[in-house]
Amino acid sequence: MKQKFVSYFKEKWQDYASFILMIIIIFGMMYHLMELSNCELNIPLFYMGGDDMGVIVNAKQFTEQFWNLTCDRLGAPYTVQYYDFTSSMMHNSGLFIMKIFAVITKDAAVAMNLTYLSIFFIAGIISYFVMRNIKINCWVASLSSAVFALSPYMLFRNIGHIVLTECYFVPLSILLCIWIYERDDVLTLDKDFFKRKINYVALFFTFLIANNGIAYYPFFTCFILMVTAVSKLAKTGKIKQGLRGVVAVIMVCFFVVLSILPGKIYNIMNGSNAAAVDRSGFEQTELYGLKIAQLFMPLNGHGWYDKYIDIYNDNAFLVTENSSAYLGILGMIGFIVLMFCLFTKRDSLLKKRLACLSELNISMVLLGTIGGIGSMFAFFVSPMLRAYNRISIFIEYVSILAVALLVNELIRVIKDNKKVVSAWAKRISLVLTGCIFGLMCLFSIWEGYPQLATPAYDTNKMNYISDKNFVENIENSGEAGSMIYQLPYHEYPEYGPVNDMWDYHLYIGYLHSKTLKWSYGSIKGRDEDKWNKNVGSMPIDKMVSYLKEQGFAGIYIDRRAYEEEELTTLEGSLKQILNEEPMISDNENLSFFKF
Template identity: 30%
Template sequence: MLDPAPTERRSARVISLIVGIFVALLATGVYWYATGMQRGPLSAPMAYEGDPLQYGYIIQSFSQSGGLSSIDNAGAPFGTQNVDFPNGDLSNMAIAATLFSGGYGLGFNLYLLLSVALTALAGFGIARHCGLARGPALLVALAFALLPFHFQRISHLFYTNYTTAAVALWLSLRLASPLFDRSRATRDRWLGVGAVALACIWCGTTGVYYAFFSCIVLAIAAVVQSARAASVRPAIRAVAILTGISICVAIQLIPTRTHNQTDGKNPSVGQRSMVESEVYGLKLAQLLLPVHGHRIGLLATLRERYDAQALNINENSTATLGTLGSAGFMMSLLILFVPRVRRRFPHAQQLCAVLVVSLFIYATVGGLGSLFALGVSPQIRALNRISPFIGLFSLIVAAGTLQLLWQHLRSRHPMLARNAGLILAGFAVLVILDQVSPGFRNTREQRAAVAAKYESDRAFAQGLASRLPAGSRVMQLPYSPYPESPDLLGSYAQFRNNLHAPSLHWSHGAMRGRPEGNWLAAVNELPAESFVDVLQAVGFSALVIDNRVSSQKMLDIEKRFSERTRAVALTAPDSSQKALLSATPWRATARAFTQENGWHATEAEGQRHWSWSLDRPTFALSPAEPGAGECDVQLSLASIRQMKVKVVDSQGQVLAESEVKPEAVSVINLRIPAGTRRIVLENDVPAAPAGNGDPRPLALRWERTADALPLCTYAKIAQQ
């Protein structure tokens, strides 16, 4: 007779696959309805302010030829890069870039829906792997995909794809068996290795935070698995997997390291402190309390009272586990500390209980995460983002408890088995009602407002792009430093134009602390007349003004630009912004010129401005216009001690030499080749403190007046 077992196993796998797809579709449908996505066009994004606009900019830039290392359509006139602000999100980027090809709004919403489906599938698969029957696994998948985190973190788009938690748990369970099992058939052996490799890649390319949390999960699991097996082999396997994840992260950071080696590290961006780990840490109350705006008024009031009275309420308030997850969290404590309870659960669920408690100890305010930030690195600051990991492991423990309870009741009351489907459906409904707050649902008015704003911005930006040649430079006002610089407009508001008209070169997005950011900051300190002089000299074709913010200087700039260029106005349909297009054709007469590396902060006294340097300070220039040739600039330099200064380009070609003294300003006239983007001032006497109590090492002093234009004028123009 034929062994029926393989056929039965295949049938069971098919049924599990069908159930997994069903719960993924169910969760996606609930999310679509519960967010109010259906109350507006799918092309209108669910979020269109702040971080979502930055995500759109990054995804769009990733899709272009230069990637994030060379972004042409932002930071005009220099162009810019985003590798100073790395995220390690290659997999998320690849998925999003595909979805966003149909437009930012549609892509944003499709990514959200896909993240729900993937999270539900991953939750179902890992729950089955942990010994749960299909019914309890369905509950885990549904509750995991519909964690309040998934609704409240829409603005942080990539964090909604927290499937990494399930993959990290699967890798943790794999530590119990050889990664390369010689007892298995060759095909199965290599498939197993390939699955582990793909899991490492996924964990390492879905964000630095999730990669780091995965490593913590694996480190804890290595200890548990090694202790259980009384062997170091699980720990050795963990080291191999951790190495794989770390390599994936490191590969993604190569552009950042390369850029830092070439241009120096940017101290103005992404610098974190230990205290932020305390500020953004987890709180037990926030995990266990009901979701904001719970359907039951008493529970909603309880949460409101806590939020109104507690200290340090920020993004950590999105860590709510829901009733089922909270029950699993408390049950994890019993499993961990009561052996009699622990023995009733299979090993995989015991491991989940250990992970729940361990991760909480790490991420809670004042926990091990704070010690890590103090002693190792403070860069992983928002420890509350570990909550989906805690949520998944808690849900598996809770579902395991329900499974044990069900088995006990069914043995005593066999008639219950007939109603298993109804009971499961009842639990699923309760999970949805408990975790999905009515407050998550956008009203028709909210969706209509976002759609109108989105369409207005698109019509405006595309209308401007249709009137200008591709690559035209557009100055945006008010000036808003990038990144992480909140202003009156709201962070990243000006990226709305980049998203809708990527063919134009916009000024917003210039990386703070780099030449493009330094130059824009300097230009925006100029008086209105000089500001317009610079725009014309560098070749900006249009000026875009956000009408939501106004100042006398902006009005003066608008007036002078209009008068000088006979500008044609283009206003957005919602009047939120307007563009002034030059009706007078002109060509650029200069390149942007600014400080780059090796300079202390600028000092001023009246109209006199100066900057002290370290050794070998540099200046940067924007790209030269095609066929423009060399440009001329004049440097006025003094020094802390008498020294010789050699001015060289990035290829080592000497452009000028001069003797510089402390008591007098030396004027150096430079003619810079068209292909040169950086010049270096090589001083033969090292920087040293001035001896007047100023501890800074000083070498050269660059002198200029407050109204000096940061330009390098084309030599052909100067001769004419």
């Protein structure tokens, strides 16, 4: 037994050591760059009132109920049904992870923070196993996967776009393409289909991919699978070979439909609601398309080339969220390599793999670029997917994978070089190669880090504690389960900021309370939202009278939404009508008038 263990350890120790190294690199770079020494897990890393607020609300829901598609403490005097907002049903993998953290910690802020921080480790781990599956050296896989795990794209998106930051299944999409490209046994429709274990693995991959990335990542995966299928068909002339990619596409689509089925059933029973999410107009695909220049445009000049970044961003057209497309040092090298690989011979396994990646790479560029295939799809088929720049994370991964393959080949050549007689000379060459590549990877992570990925710890803590104390005071001043009307009326979702009040600041009341019911949150286009809008437009005296009749316990005001004169008039009128001084939060952002 002992001998078996020793033999196993000698064979596998490098795998375990390289895996641990990757985890250490990811944690160490995060700790340093994100200044995690200032982090308090019970304070949200991001608390700006934008999309980040929707994430912590999901975590709050998971601490109180099973899932996040309904809420009986929002949309008062009604309840909220989120079935119109289909993105709520299209990133179930990330929500499942958040649910686990919420159940364990029973704290929304902690659950959100752990969900976010875990993304980088999960991305690295999956990438590592993908690279090991295609026989890349464990140390090369470790370093390359750490670079992917801390990609500029993911850090730029952070918690606000957590549904896109959760791109840890992108490596699985690429692996499916490689399997279909290289192997004849994956997803081949024959009598032995269910006898091959690899097919169950591939189908499980399609399930994971379909429940990640709010339609974008499944769509991009289907696209590259079709590219692979066409490539395989063209090279072999066999329809059966091309059909394997189609099978994968069908399975991804099947699981996507399955995930949004509750929403479709709800729409059949309650009527469709086109107003809920406005994606009208193909022109938005031009606005949010990929720009090739931005694949090479850093997010952070580190004081060296900030001037040039600013010149481009201030003068170039259509600079939007597509600035997150930067590939990083390693990604740029890989991208250039893959462009050259389009024109090289394919007479070895390495060259064939690079050819596969180069075909995927150029196809993805053509899909995502402004005026490209994505724009034509939006014009002729559907404009519901508008931000094709988000395919850049797929481009980044195939680019990193290309570099990993080249370094892996270099290591193989050094090991197999019979001209170098001395074993020590080989070891020194391998160590030097590893050190140079390791330093390149660390530099790539540091250089690509966007400054906005570092949380504003002090500001977040001050506002979070102020809001928490304020809402708790409201809750303690009245009866459990009381209804609170919120001003200003604000459409949900995606209405946009009003003065200094960001889109989802009105979630603060729900987030920090235990039993209170809040008027904000009804889906626009539904009757509940129309009721809220009607009440919000009433003269203040009639509003107070009506809300009392409806059983509301008070009016909550987000003062950031009002100009100073407007706020003075509003609060002055309420003081006069109610003969009551308001509660005011410590940061003076919020006030509350009790009936």
